[in-house]
Amino acid sequence: MTNTANAPLTMTTGSVESRDGTRIGYLKVGHGPAVILLHGSMESARSHTLLAQELAADFTVYLPDRRGRGLSGPHRPDHGIDTEIDDLAALLDASGAERVFGVSAGGVIAIEAARRLPAIRKAALYEPALITDGGTRHTAWLSRFEQEMARGDVAAAMITSMYGLELAPPVFRIMPRGLLAALTTKLMNAEDRKAAPDDITMRKLAPTIYYDGVLLAELSGAIDSFRDVKADVLLMGGSKGLGWLAPARDALAATLPHSRRVEFPGFDHGASSDPSNTNQSGKPEIVARVAQEIRSFFAG
Known part of the structure; x- marks a missing residue:
């Protein structure tokens, strides 16, 4: 089902408290089983409102602001993947969600959370920002x-x-x-x-x-650890996406016990996100196509 022919559904706001007491705010829309959408770099909860609307007929969609953005509290000096996992865990506990989507840096959080948190039964990833060789080429900046x-x-x-x-x-x-x-x-x-x-x-x-660069550095070369992921994983990417992230999808496909792969011809790194100043190639019809794959995967 899709909402593109209807008026956008009204989003509500809420929040949870992470392990260290930081407020993690979120937008919420839809009805049905809970799904959490984790945005990527230079994005916020509002960067995936089109995707949320596409999924809202079948799922209750939670769009958290990751730390340092909008509805959520600030980063702390020791911020890293552990903090991101704690933030997601708090939202999983409050929502009862078993399904998580993540793009780019959000995809890194989603797959590492799927390795650590048994509550996650399905994880859909769009071009997760993982470095396969443990090098510093993309973190030296x-x-x-x-x-x-x-x-x-x-x-x-x-x-x-x-x-x-x-x-x-x-x-x-x-x-x-x-x-x-x-x-x-x-x-x-x-x-x-x-x-x-x-x-x-x-x-x-x-x-x-x-x-987000800190996350990239922290998980660099960690592909082999994802052999422990018990959740089903959907790996997505675009033919015009970030080329240096494609090897990670190849490696994950060969490593994860339960995964399937979808590559979208002509789609770039921002395919799942709303059009914006930082995603000027974004288009509703592209988001709808990504949503179709996510919906099918999460419904199975």
Whole structure:
């Protein structure tokens, strides 16, 4: 079933308390068995409202704000995968959910949680941000990013992470960093002028990139540990997604005891997410196609 022909369903808000006392807020919509959707980097709970609406006819969908965003409390200095698992565990306990979806950094949390938490029976992942070889090629940017954020140079830090994670379009690679920083600042300023006080803008999201990089580094080379996952896993990706994440899906498919693979021709890394300033190629019809696979998997 799908809600695309109907008016969007009303979302409510709620919260749970994580192990360390931090508030984890969420949006909630739909009815039926509980499903939790974990957003990725430079995203918030509102980045998957289209996906939630697509699933809401069959499931009660929870959209948590991961730490540092919107409805949830701040990161702590020792933030890492253990903290993310605690946050998810609190929501699993409150909702009774046995099904979790995660994209990118959210996919890393979902698969590690499926390894640790017996409550998770099904995990759907879209391009989980895992490094197969344990190398530092995609995490070496963290130190520079931290320094740039510390001196308030948000645009420079965002460019550092964009290059470090190989997110830059080809044309950006020949542009001077100073010009890119100026363009990024102009875009953020324009967004800030239009934003309501509670809107989660690029400027507000920028500091969270560091903590997703920490997760990437912490789980680097951990593929073999996922042999212990007892949950059923759906591995999804796109032919135009992040190429350096494709080996992780190959490795997971060969490692996980119970998994199936879906690769979407022409889809990129943001296929599951709403259109936004950070996901300008997003389209409702693409989200609907991803939702179709998730719905079928979770219903089985």
